[in-house]
Amino acid sequence: MSTALPSPSAPRAAGRPREFDLDRALDRAIVVFSERGYQGASISELKSAMGVAAGSLYKAFPDKRAIFLAALERYKTLRDAVMRERVEAGQTGRDKVEHLLSVYADASLGTSGRTGCLIVASATEMALMDEEAAGLIAQSVSRNHGFVCDLIRLGQADGSIGSSVDPEVTARTLLSLAQGLRVLGKTGIAPAEARAVVQTAMKLLD
Numbered sequence: 001m002s003t004a005l006p007s008p009s010a011p012r013a014a015g016r017p018r019e020f021d022l023d024r025a026l027d028r029a030i031v032v033f034s035e036r037g038y039q040g041a042s043i044s045e046l047k048s049a050m051g052v053a054a055g056s057l058y059k060a061f062p063d064k065r066a067i068f069l070a071a072l073e074r075y076k077t078l079r080d081a082v083m084r085e086r087v088e089a090g091q092t093g094r095d096k097v098e099h100l101l102s103v104y105a106d107a108s109l110g111t112s113g114r115t116g117c118l119i120v121a122s123a124t125e126m127a128l129m130d131e132e133a134a135g136l137i138a139q140s141v142s143r144n145h146g147f148v149c150d151l152i153r154l155g156q157a158d159g160s161i162g163s164s165v166d167p168e169v170t171a172r173t174l175l176s177l178a179q180g181l182r183v184l185g186k187t188g189i190a191p192a193e194a195r196a197v198v199q200t201a202m203k204l205l206d
Helices: 022-040 043-050 054-060 064-088 093-107 110-115 118-125 131-158 167-187 191-205
Strands: none
Touching: 022 043, 022 064, 022 110, 022 118, 043 054, 043 064, 064 093, 064 118, 064 131, 093 110, 093 131, 093 167, 093 191, 110 167, 118 131, 118 167, 131 167, 167 191
């Protein structure tokens, strides 16, 4: 998928678009869309942030919507990898849920927090405007809900989570709190405040 940037001194055929690292460019597009939203992100701003010449950009993506959809897929892939790595470090189902919530808490802090979550931004802006984007967001939310449900059931099986806990409802509540942390992160939240939210959420598993 990715191609290396050529040396500045290397000759290029006339009219040939400059090659670029697609994943790296999409990572930069994620930041722009997360900060400014779909409507607020201009093509010129995306081109500048992605470090891509106009010819190469339009060769890879026909329009801003195509950039957004590719950035959304890239974001989900990176986010899911981080979540699963952190969750796997947990010894019990309860530990795994706490690790998962901690991913959201950590992401809500500092620069990452102020940049925001592309899923949150997309859900409030693109879901009503674009059927394909809405479908991708719905799939992501549904997959996350199922993942948390499975962790709760695992905890119930190993005795670390109360047997009376409703996995479906509790998973949805935990995800609502987690996404709320990302919203709070846009305006600034202290580490102690983010940890307190996680600890309070964990009481739902008793």
